[in-house]
Amino acid sequence: MCENCNVAEMEKKFKDENVDLNLIAPVVEKYGKKKGSLINILQEIQEVYGYLPLSAMKYVADKTDNKKATIYGVATFYTQFRLNPIGKYLILQCQGTACHVNGSKEISKVLCEELKIKPGETTEDGMFTIEDVACLGCCSLAPVIMINGEAYGNLTPASAVKVIKDIRAKEEGAA
Template sequence: MCNNCKSEEMVKNFKDEAIDTSLLNPVIEKYGKVKGSLINILQATQDIYGYLPLQALNYISDNTDNKKSVIYGVATFYTQFRLKPIGKYLILQCQGTACHVNGSKEVSQALCEELKILPGETTEDGMFTLEDVSCLGCCSLAPVLMINGEAYGNLTPAEAVKIIRNIRKEDLA
């Protein structure tokens, strides 16, 4: 894809919605002229919006020396970048060796059934996003989940479902 191409291909992969691009100005000021800082710019953009909106990528291209095709390539290559909004609660399911051996598959299946989504998806109400990860670095707690940065370990499928139900209950209160 060239820098002058229509964004049809990008629209298929990125959520195209109106955002406040002025929030990116401090990021552009800090990194915009620094060669090799595209990943820093994209990380900061994701910190601001929770994902990488198409309008933000266009704004970055228009205000730095990075072509849209390069920005698109970096954003889609690295798994750290999200192309669509995530739920209020991001559930990271460890699928590393220790977790796998200790039952992460069964925990994952229970969560998928409870949330009615598959890994990589967000619930219809926008409350939960479920993602598989290679390792959370909490092997002694296997199997483990991390929800918005808080680790839950030594889980059974029933305990994992109970955690989700408690979050829903507290969130609705």
């Protein structure tokens, strides 16, 4: 990892909110200063907050003797880590071969239009985040999206928009 990286520049990539660091104290304590545990620590922190808040990474640096630049480098290198909060509903859009040949680009287009965001973004109300993924392993359902672990397959542009509208209606009814 880069030892001479400009930490202030790296920190601009991360969202920071007022998070309760007591929630991750047990995670950091569990691994302590054990070499090779940084990825595990970051994975567990992301499970707690849904992303990697800047203050949490600074906390890890202080408690584990890892340099901030090292932690930021790992967090930005691996695509599994999110630097910003995600919406209540995480939409994974499969872009694998089976989905691609069955119309995943059209599905992506209508979902982005409906939500007024691009892949990697979250709606202003914090309800939806869209991410493109290489494969969801549901090729027989192509084209497919997954929302919070539930697969929606054999989609058409109209049925994909209906999924989003149904979720919105359910949320509005619960409010």
